[in-house]
Amino acid sequence: MTQSGGPATSDALRALWNDFFAERGHTRVNSASLIPTHPSAPMFTNSGMMQFVPYFLDEEPVPYDPPRAVSVQKCVRAGGKHNDLDAIGRSPRHLSFFEMLGNFSFGDYFKSEAITWAWEFLTGTLGLDGERMWATVHTSDTEAEEIWRDAVGLPGERIQRLDEDNFWEMGPTGPCGPSSEVFWDYGPELGPDGGPANPEAEHRFVEIWNLVFTQYFRGPDGALSDLSARNVDTGAGLERILAVLAGSPSLYASDVLTALLEQAQAVTGVRLGSGELSDIGLRLLADHTRTATFLVSDGVVPSNEDRGYVLRRIIRRAVRFAYMLDVSGAVMEPMVRACVSAMGSAYPQLVAGEDHVVDLIGREEQQFRSTLQRGSVLLDAELEGLDQGSSLDGQVAFVLHDTYGFPLEVTREMAELRGASVDIEGFEAAMAAQRERSRAAGGPSGVATDETAERARSVLAEHGPTEFVGREVDRAEATVLAVGDGEVYLDRTPFYAESGGQVGDTGTIHTPTGRARVIDTVEPLAGLHLHRIRLEEGTLEVGQSASAAIDAARRAAIRRNHTATHLLHWALREVLGDHVRQQGSLVGPDRLRFDFSHHAAVTDEEMARIEDLANDEVLTAAPVEHFETSMDEASSLGAIAFFGEKYGEVVRVLRAGEHSIELCGGTHVSSLGQIGLVKVVSEGSIGSNVRRIEAVTGLGSLELLRSREARISELGETLGVPPEDLLGGLEKRLGELESLRSEVRALRKELAGSQSGALAESAVQGRVVARVEADRREDVRELALAVRDANGVEAVVLGASPGGKGVALVAAVTAESGLDASELIADAAKLVGGGGGRAKDLAMAGGKLPERLDEALEDVRSKLGIL
Secondary structure, three states: OOOOOOOOHHHHHHHHHHHHHOOOOOEEOOOOOOOOOOOOOOOOOOOOHHHHHHHHHOOOOOOOOOEEEEEEEEEEEEOOOOOOOHHHHEEEEOOOEEEEEEEEEOOOOHHHHHHHHHHHHHHHOOOHHHHHEEEEEEEEOOOHHHHHHHHHHHOHHHHEEHHHHHHHEEOOOOOEEEEEEEEEOOOHHHHHOOOOOOOOOOOOEEEEOOOOOOOOEEEEOOOOOEEEEEEEEEEEHHHHHHOOOOOOOOOOHHHHHHHHHHHHHHHHHOOOOHHHHHHHHHHHHHHHHHHHHHHHOOOOOOOOHHHHHHHHHHHHHHHHHHOOOOOOOOOOHHHHHHHHHHOOOOOOHHHHHHHHHHHHHHHHHHHHHHHHHHHHHHHHHHHOOOOOOOEOOOHHHHHHHHOOOHHHHHHHHHHHHHHOOOOHHHHHHHHHHHHHHEEEEEHHOOOOOOOOOOOOOOOHHOOOOEEEEOOOOEEEEEEEEEEEOOEEEOOOOOOOOOOEEOOOOEEEEEEEOOOEEEEEEEEOOOOEEEEEEEEEOOOOOOOOOOOOOHHHHHHHHHHHHHHHHHHHHHHHHHOOOOOOEEEEEEEEOOEEEEEEEEEOOOOHHHHHHHHHHHHHHHHHEEEEEEEEEEEEHHOOOOOOOOOOOOOEEOOOOOOEEEOOEEEOOOOOOEEHHHOOOOOEEEEHHHHHHHHEEEEEEEHHHHHHHOOOOOHHHHHHHHHHHOOOHHHHHHHHHHHHHHHHHHHHHHHHHHHHHHHHHHHHOOOOOEEEEOOOOOOOOHHHHHHHHHHHHOOOEEEEEEEEEEHOOEEEEEEEEOHHHHHHHHHHHHHHHHHHOOOOOOOOOOOEEEEEOOOHHHHHHHHHHHOOOOO
């Protein structure tokens, strides 16, 4: 039963919201991806206004007429500044995934309409009791207070003025303005009176809608000035309103979360209300399932970096809590399918990609469960030994993270549930040491700084974007707009600026007074092309006419590789499945590189099929169409858009033959036949669930084949056989080599036998300690075993410096000796600067200080009492 006859379901509330504002001139806008694209954006989309930032900042024209929009935006707050993860499960008021209902005005209506429509929707459309609502305004916003009091009729005692809580700012400088928030009073059972201004009453008075009025600009000096166009950005929490309609202060009273809680109880066998810890686990499982499902659906894959790490942490946290509830089997598949069932009607992409999402999250759960039990035993044992309020060793937290896959946050949470903390400094020190080791192994690296930003902003402000004519011509006449240290801006250019994985063009720029070699072309700001140059003659001056020409042969090779990238993407999806999605690319003149999501190595058979499909398309010589259209039209054509990419209302569509149709702003061939042979040269993993292929086309494929033919000929000459008999010749040589190795092994064994007799005769009280000569560590081991097996010997320790490099120590003892081989050489190994194994009957140790070998053996003799 709802609070006042309003909608009881998420689907119904979304429909009412969209219909209400569409009737008032708003354009319906679909939810954007959870992966935001604006440079100022956080890790995940966390508010409804995120996709509209370019309009609020006046970076792009508003595409709606009138300039109003309404949306229901999926949001995640997990990681970075906006991070609610630690409160999930513990609080019924926090979620990591939620839906934000929003209505927006871009220089159109302002406070009066925003406030009165909010009141009309809540009290009229939803039928909520106006007597239980309060409003807050900024201390300076008399206008908003008067609208609430005079136009809406809200009593003055239920309108409160607040300061920082009711002033929104995008950053230290930029657009900002006051806000007004609507609160619902859950009644005296949940806290004292006093309205939202009372900090002791936060559980009683809950915000359900925030209305932001962007009317000022804060300058570098902190001063506020009026904006020429005033905007409205509002956000109402879908789950919060559903909770109000259900008469519950818990967000888990909303229909979707209720369904997920029921599924969580079914898969764990634990009922809500059984205990505090189990209630936390059930709520967390419900919430984290939804977050993980949507993140994977939007293209995030579990990894150890950035968004992938947050996703991995969310999945593993859910699995860890299920394990704490004594669930030994997999839980995520039924949870994910329940989420898709509950939300698939609102988000059809969940249904389309359900199997992929289930598979990816299921494999992440399986991977974590392989170490979960052992890691949990270690963690539980360490926590059991701690006093209340004490700290878990940071090194233990590091081992759990590095060896068992426990995110630090999960370990810290588990510790907090036991009344302990984690030595974060110790953990970070261990992580820093590991990074230093990796850095030492990988060599130095550096990050270039952008020194052209100010000039770029000035050129763009004065002249506007560069006219790109390089799709039609290789050469163009232009005017020099600006010249800097190694850089030139033109009003129009045939040079493609690096974007979308395609490298920038190179070529030449000539003016009446100089000539420059263009070594790269980049886009420092959207729509602005910067030509990086090396001056070859004279000077280039602002205002001159210029002749700009690209390296046409290089561009042709890039076009072949770029169009081939799209064919390979289509072929990968055909062979491996629709879960394959682009994760990155690099298209150059010599080869192409394509990163894609997939959970396993591509087999030889699969790769052959992928190559065949791509080349079959090339042989059709089908035309390639590259055209501009609206985003809606592109979607209706079935064009694939990539999550994480920024697309405007007008997009470029590439139709490469009969099957491949994708959004792409790069340069391409006009016919598939121009690509030539497509040959994949490598495939491998570059991270968890991400694979990479590299390929060549056209003349690159010919060069590859010639290179391989030359190497085959060289091998044939080395083996003394013609190329067609290469395999037989190689097998013959390998057989001869194995025969020689067998002879060497027999000779070494014979030598060890002869040496072992002499060493055994030198035994003192059945114990032998000696320095020997050997070429390999294995020879020392074989000799030690031969000596130990001689009559009358119960323990032997041998030391050598194989090849004069490093140290090899071997200890071998009989079962009857009562000795421990590892203990015999433990101190000796330290003396030679190394360490080794811990087996009791046979132990081997290495070291890097051969000059201390004799000293180490004397230490062993002392232990055995045979000095």
